Amino acid sequence: MSNVFLTRVWGYTPTTWPILGFGKAGGANKFQREYATGDWVALSGTHTEQTRKEEQGRLLGLVQVTNMSVDVFAELQALGTQLEEHCFVHGEFKWPTGFPYLTAFSFVDKPLLIDVLPDRGNSLARAEAAYAMRLEPKEAEKVLALDFIQDDFPFSPSLEGQQNLKHLLTQAGPPPSHGKRVLEYEDGDNSVYVFRLAGTNFYKVGRSNDINRRLMEFNTSPHAVWSGKTFDLVISHTFPSSDSAHKVEQLMHQYLKKYSKGYECFVVAKEGVIEAALGNMIFEYSHSN
Structure with a gap:
């Protein structure tokens, strides 16, 4: 069975942000080493104020990505995505490295993460946000058994450019x-x-x-x-x-x-x-x- 990784995000809007971003090179490098063709990444809303209240702690999206890393800021600029102030720290974009989506799905009803995976409490949230943590096989089965619907999204500009x-x-x-x-x-x-x-x-x-x-x-x-x-x-x-x-x-x-x-x-x-x-x-x- 394919691996499923879990990460925490401020939101899931594939039409304007079709890239899985990482804040630090260590997180991006670790993910690139571990992620293999056919694996999935589940996106769960954070409990921070940047995430809409109705999406906090909920499973939002399920994506597959390329193994090629890109400059996320340049990609989003090319797409015309409007970036808010909280996307920058001291003038630096928070997620410089990322991996463009190949497929993207929304979870139906956006279930609470804690209801689907009771052992995934807030104590792991920081690590999941920074690194994208690989789920245990039984956890992965539960995530993939949920209902989800396919989303449209723009293809990565840099890949289109090649x-x-x-x-x-x-x-x-x-x-x-x-x-x-x-x-x-x-x-x-x-x-x-x-x-x-x-x-x-x-x-x-x-x-x-x-x-x-x-x-x-x-x-x-x-x-x-x-x-x-x-x-x-x-x-x-x-x-x-x-x-x-x-x-x-x-x-x-x-x-x-x-x-x-x-x-x-x-x-x-x-x-x-x-x-x-x-x-x-x-x-x-x-x-x-």
Whole structure:
């Protein structure tokens, strides 16, 4: 099972603050050493005045982050986030180092931390705020068993600056080439594939005449460098022509539209949805021709 870390925060607003920040280098370094692909970080409101009263001591968010550290102040400036005075101490930003979100969820009803994890009292709050403490397996199970809903958030500007992730995952391809270009393109077996970014709910749905080559291209591209994550093949289906593969690919994109992040990419929290989508679209296509 994935590890779950717990940290205390003044609030959880992923639309304007999509970064897990640390006040000291020691805390950031410790987290970077311990956090692995697929792990989670639970965010609990502090009991300090900076946290809204109705959120104090409550579980607010559950996130997964990249392994690449960033300058939090520069990121938030690029996002246009308004920073209040209490975010600075003697003119210095309180959380200089952080890790951008890859996925983000809000806990339904924002349960009290003490109700979910009775042993996590205020005596641990300072350490949890500074370091993000790894929970015991039984504690992690309790947190992951809670109800939560997926949140939208802007992607990290610095990662976008290196090259937009969506473009790294390639733009949607055109329909197969035919006609006068037949001498340059020999039609044959084509596959619809689903790749998943390891440890996340981020999927890429596409089409290729060589899935292994396509997977290698993604896993040697810049996204693998900055995120420390690679893609795995979830499921695929081979068709006798690029036309048929393209049509099923487009049916899948339409079927998964509500999960779309653009450029053939989808974030789907519920397990089995992607596999069911491919099966349903193959059935629909085969019965429409």
